[in-house]
Amino acid sequence: MSKWILSILSLIIAICTAFVILTITDVIPQEAVWEYAGTVSWLAPHVETYNIGKESQEFIAEQQERIDLAWAEIEEARQALAQEQEVMARKEASLARQERDLAAKIESRRKVEHLASLYTQMRPNEAVKILEIMDVDLILEIILAMDTETASAILAGLPPEIAATVSEQFQ
The missing domain is CATH 1.10.220 (Annexin V; domain 1)
Incomplete structure (x- = not known):
């Protein structure tokens, strides 16, 4: 079970890191992220x-x-x-x-x-x-x-x- 938690946690960290990198490089527009976050x-x-x-x-x-x-x-x-x-x-x-x-x-x-x-x-x-x-x-x-x-x-x-x-x- 700890392997699954570790895998899921690694996946979440990877997704967050990718999201941050894509947002910083303007691949994902920051305004769109803020609009979505406001909802x-x-x-x-x-x-x-x-x-x-x-x-x-x-x-x-x-x-x-x-x-x-x-x-x-x-x-x-x-x-x-x-x-x-x-x-x-x-x-x-x-x-x-x-x-x-x-x-x-x-x-x-x-x-x-x-x-x-x-x-x-x-x-x-x-x-x-x-x-x-x-x-x-x-x-x-x-x-x-x-x-x-x-x-x-x-x-x-x-x-x-x-x-x-x-x-x-x-x-």
Whole structure:
């Protein structure tokens, strides 16, 4: 009798092994196996649990894919904002530099106008004595800031070399 039990048990194991191998290799479709298993009363709750788990995994995978896509969009937007922020920072630095340069020019212009006002109040020959030892560019700026009558009197009093150099720079 033990030989018969051993033979039957070996046959059952062989059938189960063949069934598993055929199912794994898709010779027997897995969906068909699960449908059939769902009709067996004592397997139905287990098949239902398996199906719920499978649906949950599919749902989670779908949600993960959506999250990954959204994350990629967010990352792309973050990089675009970082680039835009970098551009804005460069523009801000450029504008700050321009503002400093303009403020320096305004201050320089204010000082030149103040000097022009002082030299306008002097007698032309006294102003010429001071101007002839200055830089030609500064002389030009001061003369341009003066009224025409005073500027021409001072220009006439300057040494001919300096007056010629200043006159050439008028152009």
